[in-house]
Amino acid sequence: MSSGNLKQHIGHQIIAMMDRLGVSPLTRNYHLFYMCISNTDQRLRGAVRALGNAPSQADLDEVIEKFVPEALGSNYMRRQQDDVLRNLEGVLSKLNVDQIEAASFTGAVNKVSETLANQPDPQKVTPETLVKVAEALVEAGRRKVVAGNKTISHVESHVEELGKLRNEIERLRMIANTDELTRLANRRSFDETLASIYSNEKRNSFGLVMLDIDHFKSINDTHGHAGGDEVLRVVAACLRECMRGDAVVARTGGEEFAVIIKRTNIEEMRKAAERIRAAVENLNIINRRPNGAPGKVTVSVGASMADGADTPKALYEMADSALYCSKASGRNRVTLAGELGTQSTERFLMYKR
Helix, strand or coil, X not given: CCHHHHHHHHHHHHHHHHHHHCCCCCHHHHHHHHHHHHCCCHHHHHHHHHCCCCCCHHHHHHHHHHHCCCCCCCHHHHHHHHHHHHHHHHHHHHHHHHHHHHHHHHHHHHHHHHHXXXXXXXXXXXXXXXXXXXXXXXXXXXXXXXXXXHHHHHHHHHHHHHHHHHHHHHHHHHHHHECCCCCCEXXXXXXXXXXXXXXXXXXXXXXXXXXXXXXXXXXXXXXXXXHHHHHHHHHHHHHHHHCCCCCEEEECCCCEEEEEEECCXXXXXXXXXXXXXXXXXXXXXXXXCCCCCCCCCCEEEEEEEHHHCCCHHHHHHHHHHHHHHHHXXXXXXXXXXXXXXHHHHHHHHHHHC
16 A cells, blocks of 8 residues: 555544544544554553543543643643743742832832921921931831842742743643654644744745655564664654754654755755665664564655745645655655656656545
């Protein structure tokens, strides 16, 4: 079965399974069942099986929180973000109290100033009056010092807390944007980054390379899902190593990867795509376990510059069309979207069906 047909088959499997179990067609539920089918985590599969028929959304959300918290709409993510906001509101509330106490000092000084200014004859101000004024200023000053010390104490006591909150925010961002198996950016992060680049970069200065591991279903069938997972990890590491630092490398699907290349042109992108293809072909994936990962794998590659696409979706579809033409033409090769002729396009459409 071709990669395109395999993905369509998996999609039908997921929809049929959710319909059979009476699961609501929510994005996070679809994500859960996709991960259950496409990954090899036996704990996740066992947890999904344990849900039985007609599971409640609360039970589904518990499994999502535990195994795929990066799913959009996850209660886990919302709860963590609520905790962060609640703690920050607490800090701001304490600082606001300190600000009110500090303002009272200014009010006391102003009141004393008004009292002195309203004396009908400043020459008749008695020593007793001056003593009272001095006592009022000292008391106001004391309250100001106390308020200042409280502010310092509050800030010092929350420096560590704020540091923990900052680290937690970074951790949540990593969970939300990282593919757990390969440690690359996930599809969500890829989509957000591509949209951002479209808003901030000239379209003739960047492009998209997409690649798909050839015969990946056969790899899983022959070497098991553990072997397939190892192939994905090694290919991901290879992509990180052979691309320069400002390239965005992501796992966008089961065995599909994408690379956003900045500051490039059509010829440089062709060279980068070919470098990726050759680097993967030269990998020696060694797994000493019985029936482990294969020694050699190849990838089919499609690429497109952004200047021919009005939207991120259009760029993705152009690179995807080039990728499938590489598949239809024999695999382990690079195709650029600008090189697709009528015959190639027709062959691609037949292959994708």
